[in-house]
Structures are given as C-alpha cells and as structure tokens.
Amino acid sequence: MKQAGEAFGVSRETEEKLRAYMALLIRWNARINLVADAEPDSLWRRHVVDSMQLVPLVPDIAGPCVDLGSGAGFPGLVLAAATGCEMHLVESDKRKCAFLQEAARMLALPGVTVHAARIDAVVLPPAMLLTARALAPLPELLRHAHRILAPGGVALFPKGRSVAQELTAAAAGWTMRIERFPSVTEPDSTILRLSEISPVSALA
Template sequence: MTEEEAQAWLRAEFDVSRETWQRLELFISLLREEMQHQNLISKASADNLWARHIVDSAQLLRLAPTTKNNGIWLDLGTGAGFPGMVIAILSRYQVHMVESRKRRCIFLNHVIDQTGIGDHAFVIADRLENIESFSADVISARAFAPLDRLIALSHRFSTENTVWLLPKGKNAVRELKGLSPKRQKMFHVEHSLTDPDAGILVGKG
C-alpha cells in the first residue's frame, strides 16, 4: 500500500471530516518533530507513516464494535501512539493508552493537548501490572508482549463481551498455536490491509 493509497482508503472508509484530517496531519507533524529527540518508530517506516502506522492502526476500527461515545478502548504499550492515538482521533471511543516510558507519555499527552481530544483520550503513565482493573470493550496491543504473556497480564480488564484486537505481524498463527486449546478458540486471524503476510488476532471473551 502506497502513501497515496493509504490516504485514499482512510477518506473512503471513514468519511473523514476536514477537522479530523487536520488532527491526523498534526499528529504526524508532531511525531516527526519528536523523532528528532527520541526513537519513536523505526527510521525504515518513517517515509511510509500513513500506510505503516496510520492505516495499520485505523483498520482495527473495522473489527471493533460500533459505538457512539461511551465504549472503553484499552490500548497496551501505546508507544508513539499506535494504535491508540489513531483510534482516538478517528472515533469517539474513550481510549485509555497504557505507556510506562516517561518521555513517551509526555509526547502522547502533548499530542492529546494539541489535537484537542482530551475529552476521550487518556494516557495511563504506569506499568500495566500497577493499574487498577476496569472493564474494557476493546483491548488492543500492537507491540506489547508475546501473546501468552499479554493475555496473562491483561485478562482482568476483559469481560465475556470484550473484543481483543492484536496485530501480530507474520507471527500471528504461530503465537496463536502457543496458547492453550481453550484460549485458541477465543481467536481467529484476520489479514492485515497493509501487509498481506501479516495477521491480526481477533478474539472475544
């Protein structure tokens, strides 16, 4: 997917308003600026931000439950803002972004302030183990931990209706096979729009 194709897909899929598009562009601008001070994404992907990071994050919304403004989305290890910040810009989910690294938390809070999404985007600056449990409608994690450890750490935030959206790249099937048979049945694999060889683990419960 080229940068032009990525932008065209976003406009078509989400009917993006002018204000929302400006927020996405501002996020990218702030990210490029901050990359001069800390390593947020790989240099190899910096020239393909729209496809490799924005659309790669936004595609998760197609797999999430439809919500107006009160769904709780828990994003683990948000890092530079993927997918949590993109979800918060494109939707009305109440997005809680867990990130333990101080400098990245400062950056994420700056983006929230500059884009004006502070009414539904929140940074939890701590390790997941230290966070008090709450129920999430969606749990996502792009590069947080191996699947078995991820579930062990975060299952206390899930209910029988929670949807798990876990991009796992080329390792999706292998990681899924590493779970117990009971947990394997929770998930299926969706192909990523941005990489035909990559998979997204989609689960419920």
C-alpha cells in the same frame, strides 16, 4: 495509494487531525526517538494506515478502550481520533507519555487518559476494547486481556508471520473465540479479533 480518510471512511477533519499528529511526532522524534523511521510517507503507511485498518473491526460497543504499550500512540491514539472513544493509553516510558499527553491535547481528545505505568501495575476501568501492537507474544497478551477486558469485551492484536505458532502456544493455556483478518499494510500479517477469553484452568 489512498489517503487514510478515503480508505477507511473517516471525515476530512479526522484526517487533518492525523496529519497534524504526524507533524508533531516528527518534531518530537528528533529528541526522544519515538519511531525508527520518521519519513512522512513511511510514517503514514506503516503507522497511521496500519492503525486505521483496525477501525472497521471495532465492535459497535459503548465503554472504555485500552491500548497497551502505546509508545507513539499506535494504534490507541489513532483509534481515539477516528472513533471518539474513551481511550486509556498505557505506557511505562515517561518521555513517551509526555508526547502522548501533548498529542491528545493538540488533537482535542478529552476522552484520552495517559497512564505512565507498567501494565501489571496500572489500575484501569473494565474495557470493552483492548489493543496492543508489537508488544508481546500472544499468551502474555491474553493474560493482560483476561484481567482488563469487561465481560463481552474484545481484543484486537495485529500479529506477524508467527501468528500460527503464537496461537498454538496460547491454546495450551487459554480458550477464546478467534477471528482472523488479513492486514492491508503487511501481506504476511494478520489481525486477530479475540473474545470470550478464558484460562483453561477455569474450565477444569
């Protein structure tokens, strides 16, 4: 299997940062259970590579990025390390927030801000990119996206086998531009790139 740097064109320095991030995660995971499987090989493919595959899908935009339900930092912290973007990580678990703050400090990512708050309560700058991984069904994610994204902003949502059903459910309340990309880590998964998100009621 290719290393993340080889597969997605990141620098050796970035890959070294990601390796250090994984080592930190493994140490912390023994105390606060950040991920279910902390074996190094599994972590690298299931979480780092899975997050890195979003990098080529990030539009060439300047502005804040937001990751909802960041947990251990996937994909938000990985994207921040790979792209250097201004990244806002939203996570309600204060123990996980402590980990995210330490990881951002260790990786020298001054553009990362950790918000220890529930998504509906957090105050964020209008975002040009929104990500969320394994967080909620698509209709709920679209509600957050409509509130958080700036005009012209884009959402990247990895989805599993239920993507067709979720898109059907979302169509009842939302209109959007939909682009689909196959996952390189999960054959049955799809990455949705969504833009021009608007509630159906707004068009009535």
